[in-house]
Amino acid sequence: MTNSSKIKVYQEVLEQIRFYIEKHQLSEGDKLPSERELSEQLNAARSSVREALRAIELLGLIETKHGEGTFLKTYRPYQTVELLATFVLRESTTKNELLEVMEMLEHQCLIKVQEVITDNEIDILEQEILMHEEEHLHTYVFNYFFEKVKNQLLLKVWHLINNFVQASHELTPDQNYYLHLLKLIKDKNSVEISGLLKDFYQQNYVNAR
Amino acid sequence: MTNSSKIKVYQEVLEQIRFYIEKHQLSEGDKLPSERELSEQLNAARSSVREALRAIELLGLIETKHGEGTFLKTYRPYQTVELLATFVLRESTTKNELLEVMEMLEHQCLIKVQEVITDNEIDILEQEILMHEEEHLHTYVFNYFFEKVKNQLLLKVWHLINNFVQASHELTPDQNYYLHLLKLIKDKNSVEISGLLKDFYQQNYVNAR
DNA sequence: TATTTCGGAGTGGTCAGACCACTCTTATGT
DNA sequence: ACATAAGAGTGGTCTGACCACTCCGAAATA
Incomplete structure (x- = not known):
């Protein structure tokens, strides 16, 4: 009907x-x-x-x-992104939903990655971060983490969400944030990792009503 | 050229x-x-x-x-996610990866839902579970939870993964598992919720190597 | 006069068939 | 043996037709 x-x-x-x-x-x-x-x-x-x-x-x-x-073709969302960005309006709920899921994925990723990543790998990544321009730093770092976790599905889901997030509203990257994160991972300090992540996302949520 | x-x-x-x-x-x-x-x-x-x-x-x-x-139309990425996921999942579909992501999603869902669900709602759901046949119980219960969390995207992602899991290898539902879960939610006992979930999934992971 | 009915105009949904541009294979001719 | 040309297969685009649906106003009716 x-x-x-x-x-x-x-x-x-x-x-x-x-x-x-x-x-x-x-x-x-x-x-x-x-x-x-x-x-x-x-x-x-x-x-x-x-x-x-x-x-x-x-x-x-x-x-x-x-x-x-x-x-x-291997899925590469780049063509979609630009198009979407034009259309995606500042729907606060949608944005927040995206961020919420994103935070969740990254949280789990960090918890898992600290169990498998070596100190040596952390040092190398640290160098990379210092050399890298701020642009796309978030994508770069987490892409590395997600690959370390060795769950392709997880990686892909995150990729998907990340692309939508990047398209709709740039996360503000900050070298210190990632360096801090690395230190906590090295110390295997799960509690503070959770805290840091939460604080970071708190800044990005759009205040509704 | x-x-x-x-x-x-x-x-x-x-x-x-x-x-x-x-x-x-x-x-x-x-x-x-x-x-x-x-x-x-x-x-x-x-x-x-x-x-x-x-x-x-x-x-x-x-x-x-x-x-x-x-x-x-107001942009909502959900329809795309579903389509994309089918193509994306084509490549990585080992059972354990599916289950791992599924566990993660449900874990986060439970943590969030315990903060918003009321005792009354829990009681009603408990009745529903007792009446419901075992079939599709898992989908039914978590669908309820995910809707309570009020994140459509999260719900959609979970639906997707859940469909694949159900298709590839039935989770063994057990009324007691859900009743137990409800009790812990009522007590807001996050720690034991995590433990229960972990145990449940542990039974389902396929031992590799 | 008030109400109902009906049909036309506008719109999306689908189809059939035509022709062009491009790529690759193969047969042909030197 | 090599270069060339022809043909088959494929995507790219256009035209025009017809159907199904929605809406609105005019005509018919009460």
Whole structure:
């Protein structure tokens, strides 16, 4: 009855493409069927297939090569980010939700990373931080941490959220923050790590009402 | 010269739509020009305009009402997250990673929920659990918790992971586990909550190596 | 006069088919 | 053996058609 009950063809196509990828265990660089082939197999007009493909192309999930075909791509959100940034309005609740989840992910990451990271690695990272420009420092440091934790899924979820956060409102990075964090990790001081993180995020939450 | 130098029509349309929104200071709920109108004004085929619109619709930036028009929408990243996640998860899906992230999400959820849930609500939920069949109990209970926390994004992420977990290897539900959990929440005993959760997941992790 | 009904105008949803531009393979000719 | 040209396959774009839905106002009705 309601509008939500009707699924558009291009959405169905999207679903089927996902199915196809799953079924054939495709991964980065693999080729998808041609637009005409998909059109025929899914019993949809080519224009509908294209609507679906263009949509996930914009998301950065596939790559299209004129005269060759459509290929799966490693997810790189950069193209989306700029677009989103223009549209993303200062919705305080959304921002806070993003930050809240982000804080949570990073908190867990820090707790886990302190158990596996070596003093030597911390020293090296410290040097990197001092050399690095402030730009993208947050992404750089936590990317390192998340990789150390060796949970790809966790890393990817964080990447996803982080990109949205960076797009909507830059976290203010500060070398000292990360250096302080490193020291606490070295001391395996979980309690203060939690405190420091909490303080940092407290500054960034948007005060609603 | 390279492939990147060529901008597709639908991308140009996208740019122009952004322009239009900026120029006319549109915000949530405002109406965009019709597809035919855009097509004419931008000198592009309607199908190209549609490719652009479908793409940003998938991103969740606009909403389309059959017979009425296309409207700007408050941006909520959730729909994208779901789609992206399917593609992202394609690569890393070991059970333990899933469970680890799941445990983490639920842990944070429980910590937060104990601060906002009332004794009365706990009692009601307890009744529900006793009546409920064991099937889907896990999903039911935590869905309730996550909604109480009032973070839609968190809920969505958990839903996603949960679906994968349920699909790949059923968590063994046990009424007593949830009743125990409820008691600890009522007592606001964070430490034991963490312990209980940890024990529960410990049983489910697959022993590697 | 007040109310209901109906149909047209505008809009999104979908399709079919055409043609162009590009890439790669292969057959052809030197 | 090599260079070249032709063809097949693919994405990029356009045109035009028809359907389904929403809305609103004019006409028919009470």
